[in-house]
Amino acid sequence: MTAPTGSLDGKVVIVTGGLGGIGAATARLLAGAGARVVVTDVVDDGGKDLAEELSGLRGEASFVPADLTDEAQVQALVQHAVDWFGRLDGAFNNAGVSQAGTPLVELTSEAFESVLRTNALSVFLCLKHQMAAMADGGSVVNTSSALGVMGALGQAGYIASKHAVCGLTRAAAVEGAERGIRVNAILPGVVDTPMQTAAHGSVDAQASQERARRLHLLGRMAEPQEVGHLARWLLSDEASFVTGALLPVEGGLLAGRRL
């Protein structure tokens, strides 16, 4: 029997930032669609439990801790996927950090470099080693942000890092095309995850909901799995003619405001 079109049956997929809100939700969707998932994160608290949970769905899974700003650790992560499962078909490069709100004129070069390293250098290193390991085509999805194509107050480092992810996505799509490797970016709006709580921890829940209502045409934050559904689709063969795309999943944030 052939696999359903949207399935990821047997595909080996790396998920970075896999213990965070969007990463864990997406890893569950991928495993549920039959993917063999290698979850990775810089923290390893709960990694083995998540891998066990994923293995109980339809696919096998494993957890590897790695700091993706370190090239040797990225190389070892990709090698683990190939050694463990025999191949690499896909990757969701989703790890990232937020930036404390700081006006550009007050932002230190250390803070700027730090967010660029975690959000952009890591994606470059992942693409470099993942694409080299994809022997039979593949699909890579990078998590940028609505702030990958627009500005906002007090977020110069984060915005620069997410614009860089969009640029890397297009560069990699061009270089991967001949080898059957598709590379796309997703651009979430505000998503209800630990990153969001950390960024707005001082704001009470009601103020946070009101801010999300004003920002998005759909009047609310996204749930992590609403972002994961788009990543899962891009990783599947259903998206076989989609590459180099920057796809918003932002409740209409980029489309306009209800004035």
Ligand SMILES: NC(=O)c1ccc[n+]([C@@H]2O[C@H](COP(=O)([O-])OP(=O)(O)OC[C@H]3O[C@@H](n4cnc5c(N)ncnc54)[C@H](O)[C@@H]3O)[C@@H](O)[C@H]2O)c1
């Ligand atoms: N939450 C939002 O509103 C939102 C909006 C747009 C884009 N994003 C992007 O979505 C992605 C996932 O964010 P999230 O909201 O799930 O946040 P999260 O904080 O829940 O998850 C991010 C994960 O990345 C991991 N990570 C951080 N630095 C790392 C490193 N050096 N090496 C390996 N892993 C590292 C963290 O440990 C964490 O588990 C990020 O790239 C973020 O910028 C989030």
